[in-house]
Amino acid sequence: MMQFMEGSLAVADAVRLCRPQVVSAYPITPQTHIVEALADMVANCTLDAEYITVESEFSALSACIGASAAGSRVYSATTSQGLALMFEVCFNAAGMRLPIVMTIVNRALSAPLSIWNDQQDSISLRDAGWMQLYAEDNQEATDLHYVAYRVAEDHSILLPAMVCFDGFILSHTYEPVETLSQEQADAYLPAFKPFQKLDTADPISFGMFASPDYYMEFRYEMDRAMERAKEKIARAGKEFGKQFGRDYSALVEGYRLEDAETAFVAMGSICGTVKDSIDEMRAQGKKVGLLKIRCYRPFPGPEIAKALWSDAGGGARQEHLPGLQGCRRPGGEGCPLWIRDTGVRLHRGPGREGPEKERYRGHRRPGREGRGRPVLWPATGGASVMVDKSLELFDCGHRACGGCGPAMAARLIMKGAGKDTIVVSSTGCMEVFSTPYPETAWKVPWIHSLFENAAAVASGVEASLKRQGRSDKVVIIGGDGATFDIGMLCISGAFERGHDFTYICYDNEAYMNTGVQRSGATPFAASTTTSPAGRCSTGNRLPKKDMPQILAAHGAPYVATASIAYPADFMQKVEKAVNTKGPCYVQVHAPCCTGWGFEGSQTMKIGKLAVETGLWVMYEMTDGKVTRVKKVVRKPVEEYLSTQKRFRHLFKPARRDAEIAQIQASADRNAEKYGIDIKLKKPEQ
Amino acid sequence: MALNVGCSARPGKSRANRTGSWRVFRPVFKHDKCTKCGICSLVCPEGCIEQREDEFFEADYEFCKGCGLCSDECPAEDIVMEQEEK
Known part of the structure; x- marks a missing residue:
C-alpha cells in the first residue's frame, strides 16, 4: 500500500x-x-x-x-x-x-x-x-x-x-x-x-x-x-x-554510466541529488554518471571496478562524494567513501580481494571487502524447590591456580543455582580459566560477551526467555572489577529495570586477571600493582565500596554477602537468590592465593579469618532491610592481615600501628553496624 | 580445523586438559580416621574428589592440582600431602 x-x-x-x-x-x-x-x-x-x-x-x-x-x-x-x-x-x-x-x-x-x-x-x-x-x-x-x-x-x-x-x-x-x-x-x-x-x-x-x-x-x-x-x-x-517489484540485487548501481567520462561515486541520500545534477549536466552535453554504493560491507570491489571500467566503456574519472556535510577523514584521504584504485590494490582487508597470504593475518576486517522509581519486588521467601547440590555443573580441567577461591565459588554457585540455569559471565579470571576455546568447564548454557556488559546481556537473555515462555534461571557471574567499577552503568540500569536474574560478584578484591591491580573492592592498605606499598605509600588509600547497599537502594528484593569459606551458607544464599523474583545480588568473598599472597591450601582459612575478624560481614537483606547476620567471636584484625603478602608492609620492616588501628576500627564499625559480636557470658565471680 | 560458529563449545571439553600434571604434592587419602563427612569434596576447587562405592572419598589424580585444601580442611586430619616422585 x-x-x-x-x-x-x-x-x-x-x-x-x-x-x-x-x-x-x-x-x-x-x-x-x-x-x-x-x-x-x-x-x-x-x-x-x-x-x-x-x-x-x-x-x-x-x-x-x-x-x-x-x-x-x-x-x-x-x-x-x-x-x-x-x-x-x-x-x-x-x-x-x-x-x-x-x-x-x-x-x-x-x-x-x-x-x-x-x-x-x-x-x-x-x-x-x-x-x-x-x-x-x-x-x-x-x-x-x-x-x-x-x-x-x-x-x-x-x-x-x-x-x-x-x-x-x-x-x-x-x-x-x-x-x-x-x-x-x-x-x-x-x-x-x-x-x-x-x-x-x-x-x-x-x-x-x-x-x-x-x-x-x-x-x-x-x-x-x-x-x-x-x-x-x-x-x-x-x-x-x-x-x-523493487529489485535490490545490485550491490552497486550505475546511473547514466554507459559512456561517462566522469563518474560520481556516492552512497546514501545524496545519490538522488546527484542523479538530478547528472541529468542537468548531460543536458549540457557533459558525459557524467553516478555509481551508487548500496552495499558497503561486504565491499563490492570487483563490482565497482566493473561498473567504472567495463560498463563505463574504458574508464571514467572518479569523483567521490561524502554524505551531505562533506565529512572529511582527518588525516585521511578525502571523504569516507574514498576508494582509491577502487579497492583493488589499496586498502586490502577481509571481504576485499587480496593476496592469499594476507588472508591469514589475525586482524582481518570482515567484509571490508523506563526510568521510574525503584521497584520493590515482593520477596518470595527463598527456595521453593530444593536443588540437587550433589550435581557437578562446573567441570574439571579448568585452568585456575591450585587452591583458587573463585574456582570454588564457580562450583558452589552452580550447586546452589542448579542445572536449569543460564550463566552470563563478564570478562575476568573465571571467564578465562574456564573457557579457553574449545575447553569449556561449564555444563550449563554459558555466555560471555564483554568485561562490563554482563548485566545488560543478561537483561536481553531474560527478556528473550520471557518472550519464549521459558523458566530458566539467569545468573550473572562477575568479578569485583567488572561489578564495582567498569560494569556499574549496566548493573544499575539492569537492577532498576527489575529483570529477573541473580547477579553474583566473586570478590577477590582486585583485578586479578590482568595482574592484581586495584579495584573499587580493594580493601584499605592492601598493596596491589597499581596501589603498591612503598617508601611513601601504605598501599590502597581508599575503603571498599559498599556495593550491596547500592544495589539494595535500587530496590533489589534480596541482597546477600557470603564467603566461599562457608560453602553451605553460600550455596543456600545462591539458591534463595535465584528463586526470588526480581534482580538479586550476592557478593561472595573469594580469596585469591596468587593475588593476595598465600598458599593455596590456606584459601578456606583466610576466608574464615576475614569473617572472624569482622572485616568481611556475612548478611542477608530482604527488601532493603538486614534480616540475618553471621555472628562471630571476633579476633583481632592482625590475625587476618599477617597471613597475606598484600598486607606485609604493615608488619615489615617496621610495624605500622596507625594503619593496623585504622583497619581494626573499620572492623569495629562493621561489628557495631551489623551486630556481629557474640557476647560471651562473663565468668562467674 | 573445523571451528564452531561464534567460538562456542559443548560441555566436557575442559577434561581434555589434564591438570594433574601440575601437581607437586599429592593428597593421600588414608581412609583411617575418615568420617566420610565430604568436606574434602566440597572445598576442592577442581571438583575432582568423589565418593566411592564404599563411601570413602578419593581424588581423581588426572585433575588434582595438589593445592592441599582438602588436606588442610579435613577435620579428621586423614589426608596427608606427599611429594610426588618424578
Missing part, C-alpha cells in the same frame, strides 16, 4: 512487520522517532515484543546480544555518539555471529556537537564485521530491513547488519512509501530459526576466549561468511524484486 510517511515511521513499520521479539534501544536524535514508534506499537499490542528501555546504547546492543543468543530475533537503532558508544559491542556481536539488525540514522560525531547528517558514524565501524547497506530514499531504507534480516539470519552467513539512512534528510522527511502487508512480509522473511541458542536442554558455551591461532581462524571464517554475503544479498534483493 502506498503511503505518504515520515522516513522514521516507514522504517519502524517495516521493523514491526519483520516481527522482532526483543527490541532494545536508547533514544538519540535523529533516531528517536523510530524507537518511539516501536514503543507505541508495543504499548498498543500491534508489535508483540519485549521492549527494553536500556540506560545507554552500550547496553542496548549488549541486551541484543543476550536476546539473540537466547534465541530471539532482535532489533535496535542508533546513530552517531550512540553508535560510537557501542563500538566494542559491535565487534563482539559480529564475532559471536549473532544476526542482529540495527538501523543507523547517519549523523555527525562531536565535536563540535552536531545532530545533522554525516556518515562518519557507521563508516567508522566498517571493519567491525557487520554488513552495511546504505539507502538512497525512504522506500529503499524500508525495504532493506527485510533484506538485511533475511541475509543476516541465513545459516551460511550469521553476521549482523546495519541498515544506514541519512539523519533528517531521510529520517524526518515525508515521502511516498510502498508498505508491505504482514502476509507479504512473512512470505519474504521466514520466522527466526536460531543456528544455536542458550538452552538448558543442550548447553553451549558462547563467546569463549581464543588463543591467537584459533582467533585467526575465526576471523577468517567471518571473512568467508562476508564473501558469501555478497551473493546472498544479491539473491535476497532479487527475490524482493520478484515479490514486490
Whole structure:
C-alpha cells in the first residue's frame, strides 16, 4: 500500500512487520522517532515484543546480544555518539555471529556537537564485521530491513547488519512509501530459526576466549561468511524484486554510466541529488554518471571496478562524494567513501580481494571487502524447590591456580543455582580459566560477551526467555572489577529495570586477571600493582565500596554477602537468590592465593579469618532491610592481615600501628553496624 | 580445523586438559580416621574428589592440582600431602 510517511515511521513499520521479539534501544536524535514508534506499537499490542528501555546504547546492543543468543530475533537503532558508544559491542556481536539488525540514522560525531547528517558514524565501524547497506530514499531504507534480516539470519552467513539512512534528510522527511502487508512480509522473511541458542536442554558455551591461532581462524571464517554475503544479498534483493517489484540485487548501481567520462561515486541520500545534477549536466552535453554504493560491507570491489571500467566503456574519472556535510577523514584521504584504485590494490582487508597470504593475518576486517522509581519486588521467601547440590555443573580441567577461591565459588554457585540455569559471565579470571576455546568447564548454557556488559546481556537473555515462555534461571557471574567499577552503568540500569536474574560478584578484591591491580573492592592498605606499598605509600588509600547497599537502594528484593569459606551458607544464599523474583545480588568473598599472597591450601582459612575478624560481614537483606547476620567471636584484625603478602608492609620492616588501628576500627564499625559480636557470658565471680 | 560458529563449545571439553600434571604434592587419602563427612569434596576447587562405592572419598589424580585444601580442611586430619616422585 502506498503511503505518504515520515522516513522514521516507514522504517519502524517495516521493523514491526519483520516481527522482532526483543527490541532494545536508547533514544538519540535523529533516531528517536523510530524507537518511539516501536514503543507505541508495543504499548498498543500491534508489535508483540519485549521492549527494553536500556540506560545507554552500550547496553542496548549488549541486551541484543543476550536476546539473540537466547534465541530471539532482535532489533535496535542508533546513530552517531550512540553508535560510537557501542563500538566494542559491535565487534563482539559480529564475532559471536549473532544476526542482529540495527538501523543507523547517519549523523555527525562531536565535536563540535552536531545532530545533522554525516556518515562518519557507521563508516567508522566498517571493519567491525557487520554488513552495511546504505539507502538512497525512504522506500529503499524500508525495504532493506527485510533484506538485511533475511541475509543476516541465513545459516551460511550469521553476521549482523546495519541498515544506514541519512539523519533528517531521510529520517524526518515525508515521502511516498510502498508498505508491505504482514502476509507479504512473512512470505519474504521466514520466522527466526536460531543456528544455536542458550538452552538448558543442550548447553553451549558462547563467546569463549581464543588463543591467537584459533582467533585467526575465526576471523577468517567471518571473512568467508562476508564473501558469501555478497551473493546472498544479491539473491535476497532479487527475490524482493520478484515479490514486490523493487529489485535490490545490485550491490552497486550505475546511473547514466554507459559512456561517462566522469563518474560520481556516492552512497546514501545524496545519490538522488546527484542523479538530478547528472541529468542537468548531460543536458549540457557533459558525459557524467553516478555509481551508487548500496552495499558497503561486504565491499563490492570487483563490482565497482566493473561498473567504472567495463560498463563505463574504458574508464571514467572518479569523483567521490561524502554524505551531505562533506565529512572529511582527518588525516585521511578525502571523504569516507574514498576508494582509491577502487579497492583493488589499496586498502586490502577481509571481504576485499587480496593476496592469499594476507588472508591469514589475525586482524582481518570482515567484509571490508523506563526510568521510574525503584521497584520493590515482593520477596518470595527463598527456595521453593530444593536443588540437587550433589550435581557437578562446573567441570574439571579448568585452568585456575591450585587452591583458587573463585574456582570454588564457580562450583558452589552452580550447586546452589542448579542445572536449569543460564550463566552470563563478564570478562575476568573465571571467564578465562574456564573457557579457553574449545575447553569449556561449564555444563550449563554459558555466555560471555564483554568485561562490563554482563548485566545488560543478561537483561536481553531474560527478556528473550520471557518472550519464549521459558523458566530458566539467569545468573550473572562477575568479578569485583567488572561489578564495582567498569560494569556499574549496566548493573544499575539492569537492577532498576527489575529483570529477573541473580547477579553474583566473586570478590577477590582486585583485578586479578590482568595482574592484581586495584579495584573499587580493594580493601584499605592492601598493596596491589597499581596501589603498591612503598617508601611513601601504605598501599590502597581508599575503603571498599559498599556495593550491596547500592544495589539494595535500587530496590533489589534480596541482597546477600557470603564467603566461599562457608560453602553451605553460600550455596543456600545462591539458591534463595535465584528463586526470588526480581534482580538479586550476592557478593561472595573469594580469596585469591596468587593475588593476595598465600598458599593455596590456606584459601578456606583466610576466608574464615576475614569473617572472624569482622572485616568481611556475612548478611542477608530482604527488601532493603538486614534480616540475618553471621555472628562471630571476633579476633583481632592482625590475625587476618599477617597471613597475606598484600598486607606485609604493615608488619615489615617496621610495624605500622596507625594503619593496623585504622583497619581494626573499620572492623569495629562493621561489628557495631551489623551486630556481629557474640557476647560471651562473663565468668562467674 | 573445523571451528564452531561464534567460538562456542559443548560441555566436557575442559577434561581434555589434564591438570594433574601440575601437581607437586599429592593428597593421600588414608581412609583411617575418615568420617566420610565430604568436606574434602566440597572445598576442592577442581571438583575432582568423589565418593566411592564404599563411601570413602578419593581424588581423581588426572585433575588434582595438589593445592592441599582438602588436606588442610579435613577435620579428621586423614589426608596427608606427599611429594610426588618424578
